[in-house]
Amino acid sequence: MKKINISAAQQAFINYRDSMPPDDHFNQFGQFLYTDNKKTNNIIIDFQNPITRKLNTAPWLSVELKDYIFNKNNAFVLANIANHYAEEAGIDLNRLKGNSMSVAIANFHFDGGGKIVGTFSRFNGGEYNPDALMQANKGDKTVSLMVGNGKAHPYYNDKNNMISALSHEGGKISHLTLNPDNINISKLDLAKEHIKIYEHQMSSPLFMKTTPEFQQLMKKNYSNDKWYYNTYRPK
Numbered sequence: 001m002k003k004i005n006i007s008a009a010q011q012a013f014i015n016y017r018d019s020m021p022p023d024d025h026f027n028q029f030g031q032f033l034y035t036d037n038k039k040t041n042n043i044i045i046d047f048q049n050p051i052t053r054k055l056n057t058a059p060w061l062s063v064e065l066k067d068y069i070f071n072k073n074n075a076f077v078l079a080n081i082a083n084h085y086a087e088e089a090g091i092d093l094n095r096l097k098g099n100s101m102s103v104a105i106a107n108f109h110f111d112g113g114g115k116i117v118g119t120f121s122r123f124n125g126g127e128y129n130p131d132a133l134m135q136a137n138k139g140d141k142t143v144s145l146m147v148g149n150g151k152a153h154p155y156y157n158d159k160n161n162m163i164s165a166l167s168h169e170g171g172k173i174s175h176l177t178l179n180p181d182n183i184n185i186s187k188l189d190l191a192k193e194h195i196k197i198y199e200h201q202m203s204s205p206l207f208m209k210t211t212p213e214f215q216q217l218m219k220k221n222y223s224n225d226k227w228y229y230n231t232y233r234p235k
Helices: 008-019 075-084 159-170 187-203 205-209 212-232
Strands: 024-026 032-035 043-045 102-110 116-123 134-137 142-148
Touching: 024 075, 075 102, 075 116, 075 142, 075 159, 134 159, 142 159, 159 187, 159 205, 159 212, 187 205, 187 212
Parallel strands: 024 043, 102 142
Antiparallel strands: 024 032, 102 116, 134 142
16 A cells, blocks of 8 residues: 655644644635634634635634734724634614624723723624623614724634523524614613523523533523622512
8 A cells, every 4th residue: 555645734734633623614704604614613714715706725724713913904803703603693683773883902901990992893883791791772773893902702712602601692582672662772771681681692592502611601691680680680
């Protein structure tokens, strides 16, 4: 049998490919390419030649979403990736501002008084909330993904986390569909709204496919909102 010699680069790619889970692959414009057949659910950004449409399979040109560097010039890439999951999240893009998800990018640090200082940029009216995973705006009809100092939230890296979080903001039972006209919602009413949203979100079969860290955060937030509402609601 003839021995086939392969280069170090080819071997690196084989090792890289074999270690990859069943991830969703997008090109550098955020356009969906394919899903592989491994065991996890990461979101991968590959380089695709814009002329030949061929993929450059060199492993060093592929990066997980959590490691991709975003800025005001490529924020649309994150929006396009989120748009791909809109239907699974129960979101009608035609009902959103600009028929798209939004992105907010903050390059920031905290000053001596604990205040955020830095620069902000937006794609499609995105909003940045450092205390949230994503952000919905009832008045502007936006669902915003957030980037801090060049990086998207690491929980976005898992596509099931991404879909679940998007559904929380703009899906069937979400901030955009519950009390849609209550633009200046009170903190108490927001807690009440959150309770219903979290209960719907956590009862979904998809929720069991999200990462343990994501599930833990959702359960913690649900518990906090439930405590706040039960403590301060009119007796």
